Amino acid sequence: QQQVKQSPQSLIVQKGGISIINCAYENTAFDYFPWYQQFPGKGPALLIAIRPDVSEKKEGRFTISFNKSAKQFSLHIMDSQPGDSATYFCAASIAAGNKLTFGGGTRVLVKP
């Protein structure tokens, strides 16, 4: 049973465009929702995270939107750059820092 479903599996966007990745979760006990960025041959690294008491969090060009009633959250990458080409994973946990449940990942390619 996949508790966190992520879509799309891959995404191609032009430089300067907006990348949008969506995740849906099932367990209403989840209360911490991080996004991780992974470059080829490297381990994932935390990009941005949100808790369910806010509907949106922005850090630079990256924004998380959170819809508690729909049990969905999404990552928006504004003004996408070739350096943003990577695999992005959404995740969820019960209490921040505890064991994470990951989505299946989205491979993003930003074309120059």
Next chain:
Amino acid sequence: DAEITQSPRHKITETGRQVTLACHQTWNHNNMFWYRQDLGHGLRLIHYSYGVQDTNKGEVSDGYSVSRSNTEDLPLTLESAASSQTSVYFCASRPGLASDTQYFGPGTRLTVL
């Protein structure tokens, strides 16, 4: 600089052999985790530890074991390697209450023939 390392980075083994993957962190983090990464499945939790002598099973723990004899290390052992265990393995650590962030190692690519 403090860091988290994994060794070996690449390993090829045969079915039925015992394999141990090492994970070492110099941050003195209490919480450590092992994940496997497979295409389409994201990362799945194998085992985790919240401190010395503490170990817990994750969602895909069958065929794997861990031990935590000190704060810095959490080795992952495949008791009898199977082809289904061919994967990329990531170790992660977290400071505990001081931070929400899990920090990942560079990964070990394991191939079981």
